[in-house]
Amino acid sequence: MRPLPALGLSVLALMLGSLTVGAAHIDLRAVFSDSQAMLVLLESRLPRTVAVALTGAALSVAGVLIQALVRNRFVGPDTSGTAEGAALGLLTITILWPASPLWLRMIAASVAAMATTALFLAVIRRLPVREVMLVPIAGLVLSGVLGSIVTFIGWQTDLMQYVGTWLMSGEFSGVISGRYELLWVAAIAAALAWFSADRFAILGLGDQVATGLGLSTATVMRLGLAVVSVVTAMVVTTVGMIPFVGLVVPNLVARIMGDNLRASLPVVALVGAALVLACDLAGRLVIRPYEIPAGLVLGILGALLFLWLLHRRPAHG
Amino acid sequence: MIRIDGVSHRIGHAPILHDISTQLPQGRLTALIGPNGAGKSTLLRLIGRLEPLQQGRITVAGHDIATTPTDRLATVMAILGQQTAIASRLRLAELVAFGRWPHHKGRPGPADRAKVAQALEAFALAPLAHRFLDEVSGGQAQRAHIAMAVAQDTEWMLLDEPLNNLDMAHARGLMRRLRLMVDEGRSVGMVVHEINYAAAWADHVIAMKGGRVVAQGPADEVLTESLLSDLYDTPIHVGQHQGRPLVLHHC
Ligand SMILES: Nc1ncnc2c1ncn2[C@@H]1O[C@H](COP(=O)(O)OP(=O)(O)OP(=O)(O)O)[C@@H](O)[C@H]1O
């Protein structure tokens, strides 16, 4: 079967499933006669479902981009200092100007995410290319250091409760209408990346080939940096960091489809949406009527998937 | 013509190239020869603007590489580096198709597709077109990289040791194709280690050593016993075969 229609159908099925599962029982067939059910659906279920799908899709695309930028398959937006940078930006603006409007906070988060990701790129460009594993290690170290700084400042300023929601594994139970719409910004940023898919694919071939083909590598790097940072900042501030999606999904898709990003980015987005939808759904079902955060489910499932990928793929990947 | 005027290059504090002035003639096949570390790759990378020019001036077919936009240069010259190992997982056909990118910038037309098909055919890659780059042999990957440069279809082609990994038949096939392209009016500059390929196919030879050009000129004037023996610090005998120099270095 062609991958796109099949994946599209799976995502739709998962979204329908997500609409029907929850603490209050609602019958999807009766929503038009039952105003209470309609309210639950429009105010809570639908926003949550859309939020989950957008998050999965956008983070996966961001994962592809960061992997093309650093030319290493073992990094994701959650292991390159991006998420911690976004949290740091948010924390800073919250301290400096507690009453700052939302749009300003989002800009602060995005800009800080961009700065820390740029720092990551600068660090790894100095590493020997052949040391494949140094790149993810550098990312983990940078994330760890930045995370500690954020936590430290959070403690000192009594803002731990916010910091917790940004840095702990993300979850979607708090999503209601009016509180998730920023994820559309993430999705749009990811969608825009598709128009430059060829450029990112060429960048992934190395500076030498990219320059030979007349690509301005610096411009493409900046574009990728911007998309990755905006996506991550929006996700972190809305639902918290969802681990492993941006790492595992690009790897899974590249194994099968390769790195022709123009063809593979839509598939990446759908697989990412399906994966996070499935994890969110699973988290809601296993200990009903309570919930396990989707981020936690992904932490376990993603780690297993990643180990399997590592095992299957020779280290030169 | 590629003109190189007073080009010097350093990496860190180490001088790599010393005040090089030379030319690669238009419509000719030029071979760059010299021992390991002579600076051949560095010079080729400077011409191909893969390395920023520190000192001196280089023009390719009248385009100053320091001032011409990089995407414009990509329609004038194609460059294949010495290091072709890449981590990307592309099918061979997709890689070769990227050679057309400087011309169509993402919107390939029928002419672009035809050029890609031709290049795949020319390097016997059609049966492998749908294989991934990391799932073919070294020589096959090398041919795919050369095919990408050929698909770029530029006035100038710069190739750094394109014969790497190629078997005898494919090496010869590549040289014949380059010869054909040159006879049709294109220009080629290539780094060659196997001197006899230069002897058999090149019009013009530039010999480098220690970051300097030590000799340049028509192939049969440069490829002499005394010059080659000095260049490589090893005794070399030059004979004749079918009217071309034949370099012997057995035993
Ligand atoms: N990154 C680097 N740092 C320091 N020195 C370098 C670097 N790259 C190359 N060199 C030095 O520059 C000189 C020229 O290198 P270059 O690669 O141009 O040689 P080459 O003629 O292409 O050799 P080969 O035949 O081995 O490919 C060599 O002496 C090399 O040691």
Ligand SMILES: [Mg+2]
């Ligand atoms: Mg070299």
